[in-house]
Amino acid sequence: MSTPTPDQTLPEGAFLQGLQSLRAACSNCNLRELCLPVGLSADEMQRVDELVRTRRQVLRGEHLFRTGDAFHSLVAVRTGFFKTKVLLADGREQVTGFHMAGEVIGLDGIGNERHTCDAVALEDSEVCVLPYGRLAGLSREVEALHRRLHQIMSSEIVREHGVMLLLGSMRAGERVVAFLLNLSRRLAMRGYSERDLHLRMTREELGSYLGVKLETVSRALSKLQADGLLEVSRRNVRLLDLPALRALLAKSE
Amino acid sequence: MSTPTPDQTLPEGAFLQGLQSLRAACSNCNLRELCLPVGLSADEMQRVDELVRTRRQVLRGEHLFRTGDAFHSLVAVRTGFFKTKVLLADGREQVTGFHMAGEVIGLDGIGNERHTCDAVALEDSEVCVLPYGRLAGLSREVEALHRRLHQIMSSEIVREHGVMLLLGSMRAGERVVAFLLNLSRRLAMRGYSERDLHLRMTREELGSYLGVKLETVSRALSKLQADGLLEVSRRNVRLLDLPALRALLAKSE
DNA sequence: CAAGCTTGTTGATCCAAGTCAATGCGATGG
DNA sequence: CCATCGCATTGACTTGGATCAACAAGCTTG
The missing domain is CATH 2.60.120.10 (Jelly Rolls)
Structure with a gap:
């Protein structure tokens, strides 16, 4: 671990x-x-x-x-x-x-x-x-x-209002980013790195939370990796460019 | 009114x-x-x-x-x-x-x-x-x-858990039905008819709540009307077949 | 009551995400 | 150490709902 x-x-x-x-x-x-x-x-x-x-x-x-x-x-x-x-x-x-x-x-x-x-x-x-x-x-x-x-x-x-906003108004890629930033913040509050995340859930569970299918989660992560914003290796995610990730949410692309 | x-x-x-x-x-x-x-x-x-x-x-x-x-x-x-x-x-x-x-x-x-x-x-x-x-x-x-x-x-x-379920796991038609049945129940609790609903919101506001576009709400209502489950006239909805509507939610179509 | 809003309906087209399917890759256990 | 299994990735294709657009039907307001 x-x-x-x-x-x-x-x-x-x-x-x-x-x-x-x-x-x-x-x-x-x-x-x-x-x-x-x-x-x-x-x-x-x-x-x-x-x-x-x-x-x-x-x-x-x-x-x-x-x-x-x-x-x-x-x-x-x-x-x-x-x-x-x-x-x-x-x-x-x-x-x-x-x-x-x-x-x-x-x-x-x-x-x-x-x-x-x-x-x-x-x-x-x-x-x-x-x-x-x-x-x-x-x-x-x-x-x-x-x-x-x-x-x-x-x-x-x-x-839960925030989750409703995510489910009702964001596209798949944004949902994944919103989730990662939320997790990052909560880990940081507990003294862990805000950049290195270890996901504890499967893609399917994450997809269920985000209201999308597991393949969509996987593709969204791959896309973010291709764009140089993060690195994914199975359940380990390293956020390489936090400001850029935050910017993805601030304005709708 | x-x-x-x-x-x-x-x-x-x-x-x-x-x-x-x-x-x-x-x-x-x-x-x-x-x-x-x-x-x-x-x-x-x-x-x-x-x-x-x-x-x-x-x-x-x-x-x-x-x-x-x-x-x-x-x-x-x-x-x-x-x-x-x-x-x-x-x-x-x-x-x-x-x-x-x-x-x-x-x-x-x-x-x-x-x-x-x-x-x-x-x-x-x-x-x-x-x-x-x-x-x-x-x-x-x-x-x-x-x-x-x-x-x-x-x-x-x-x-809010219920809304998350609706937003994350239901298709557009189901969301509309879930909303109508919920409204019906709340009106019934207050002594109003459970069949005659007067919507107080625009299609756009309802769509926002349900996580779909206003046109989708309109089409879903028209479809339910075509199927004989309800009558719509602008903001007035009469639920013609409550058991059938409930059945639409109980099993996924 | 005509002109102009706002709201709602419906049709035609498009695209993001779903579905189906093949493959990869790490862990686990015989 | 190899076989198996669960999980993740990626590709090809489909589709539900979004988008764009035209029109209708009530209301306001002058």
Whole structure:
């Protein structure tokens, strides 16, 4: 795996059992600047720690939840990578998002106590389980947490507006570029290179997300490579000319 | 206007000034079973009444808010019809939703205190202004309101998943049918006919929402009419065979 | 009520992306 | 170490929807 892992702090076999609880705390998690506890004071974060006890391992290909599952918890991605997808009656599926460390999934379940989409790990991953009832309860006591929850949901709405714009108004090549730049930005926020991307999904999954066929994704990438804007080798993409890529989106070619 | 108005309870020129506050109350609003106060007890609803004082008239074509505007309030549509849209740098726009009585708009602004889309009235409308700060404050005291706010945001996320499915995985004809059935259901929930629809948007706006061109919308409607599934006359649509229309979506043709 | 908009319909043509098919290439496992 | 399998690429051909264009049908407005 060519990508560095952000999580080197915690030896897998911590020999003091007591360390387990410390291990599952937001307070000393390196994602705390990105994840649920943004905007919380040290005190407040400790109160959140008390309910974020459970971590869960999800292996590549496993479902975190499925459409129809009862909703109990949100989950924050700690390591790894997920896709969420919705299904049409005849089996067609639409990937609605890709989710990485520090992002919260499961918001769709709050409304009617059932999940309305599937979440699948695209690589071996670890998530923090956030029991919704307790989270909601605490958020009525801790204003910053209340705000943060609203903010997370609102941001998800805004993100989806962006996807709708992409699906409804862009051509295939633009969609691919928009996706790559979005991924680049999210990786940069986490301290990774904004130029060297390792795609965690197949061309088919990416195509589903972008509303095009896998061959179209492949051709779009080849075209961008031919134009000298990036290098592709299977799932590794190096963005060679970020300004030019951004310009492709700024004005419609 | 061929559509009945749901609001016949309140004479425009109420002669007792005191009635104004009563007028702007959720407690005696006929939309209370659909709108913000769903799930609230009578007592709780009265507490919400105290912050939902302001109504605002928005004329056809007027903006309720614009991208970049500072965010202060959510708004609940009381009468009328709105579209929300996002813009691309080069001017292309994507309609992200159509909003009718009882629906709450402006959730996109919570995340970063600025609106990220435009909301425009498609007919003369009236909205209830819900000052966000006070709403958030009250929701920390009134648990049912807290739950309801989360539910509204979650439902919006789920709605958008549906639009992504539509934009990413359906063909033009299916998109039009999905839209009509969705509108039909929402009208039925409000006590209107599920068969007689009056579209409030142009073919172009509908096309933008559906990710196709206006001519394609027009052709799809003509095709459905030729097949005997509905009648179209400009903006009036009568659904003649709801089961058949639903079947078009259930299995891919 | 005629002139001029805006909106909607329909036809003819074109092209971006879909479909179908062959090939390549890395990983995995017997 | 070779066979297999899943994933990706590329080419040839097709097609659904876009584009361009003409026209119709309501509305405004003078």
